[in-house]
Amino acid sequence: xxxxxxxxxxxxxxxxxxxxxxxxxxxxxxxxxxxxxxxxxxxxxxxxxxxxxxxxxxxxxxxxxxxxxxxxxxxxxxxxxxxxxxxxxxxxxxxxxxxxxxxxxxxxxxxxx
Amino acid sequence: xxxxxxxxxxxxxxxxxxxxxxxxxxxxxxxxxxxxxxxxxxxxxxxxxxxxxxxxxxxxxxxxxxxxxxxxxxxxxxxxxxxxxxxxxxxxxxxxxxxxxxxxxxxxxxxxxxx
Numbered sequence: 001x002x003x004x005x006x007x008x009x010x011x012x013x014x015x016x017x018x019x020x021x022x023x024x025x026x027x028x029x030x031x032x033x034x035x036x037x038x039x040x041x042x043x044x045x046x047x048x049x050x051x052x053x054x055x056x057x058x059x060x061x062x063x064x065x066x067x068x069x070x071x072x073x074x075x076x077x078x079x080x081x082x083x084x085x086x087x088x089x090x091x092x093x094x095x096x097x098x099x100x101x102x103x104x105x106x107x108x109x110x111x112x113x
Numbered sequence: 114x115x116x117x118x119x120x121x122x123x124x125x126x127x128x129x130x131x132x133x134x135x136x137x138x139x140x141x142x143x144x145x146x147x148x149x150x151x152x153x154x155x156x157x158x159x160x161x162x163x164x165x166x167x168x169x170x171x172x173x174x175x176x177x178x179x180x181x182x183x184x185x186x187x188x189x190x191x192x193x194x195x196x197x198x199x200x201x202x203x204x205x206x207x208x209x210x211x212x213x214x215x216x217x218x219x220x221x222x223x224x225x226x227x228x
Contacts, residue, residue, distance in 0.1 A: 032215070034216075036219075042221060043117075043204060043219040043220055043221040043222050044204065044206075044219040045219070046216060046217075046218070049216060090156065092156075094215065099161070099169070099215075100146065100158040100161055100169060100172070101146070101148075101156075101158065101206075101217060102158070103155060103156035104155075105155045106155065106156070
């Protein structure tokens with residue numbers, strides 16, 4: 001079985017500040033890990049994913065995440081927040097290919113001018 | 114290219130009525146997934162199709178929910194005798210299928226409101 005924990009429901013940062021959104025997972029098999037972003041009244045857009053290989057993955061819009069097996073974590077970061085980053089962010093885990101995504105509860109990111 | 118499309122975008126219905134939600138996956142994608150997003154439950158998996166068969170139906174919450182896929186393409190999610198707790202956004206996703214790391218691409222969703 002798989003599960004995802006995203007602590008907290010809301011993060012607020014100033015424009016230009018570091019963004020750090022935490023994600024911890026549990027998986028009975030080597031996981032595939034994803035971050036999705038959802039803008040208001042829109043569907044989910046893939047930010048980045050980890051399947052195998054390099055543990056530091058880069059995604060769209062300057063985001064990156066690092067898979068740390070020992071910590072069962074896949075935290076999302078961005079060095080400098082932009083107003084357009086305000087959205088809800090979901091971490092998700094899959095038990096290999098062709099299986100369902102299990103999502104965390106999501107974190108709403110607000111960016112202050 | 115065209116992404117995943119869903120229709121209708123919004124659906125308001127009365128308790129007890131049946132509804133059908135449609136999903137058109139990305140062309141060539143053999144895998145199709147339905148999820149539900151609600152305030153109380155977050156994002157929940159409902160059902161997975163590979164081609165026209167559904168190897169994983171474990172997320173369907175009750176026998177009022179059913180889904181089918183025809184021609185390995187369009188899928189319809191049907192909710193019979195709708196209840197207020199069925200109110201949610203229903204999301205469809207598709208992926209290339211077997212052998213792929215299986216990145217799922219999501220549609221914009223159908224917002225269902227049961228009065």
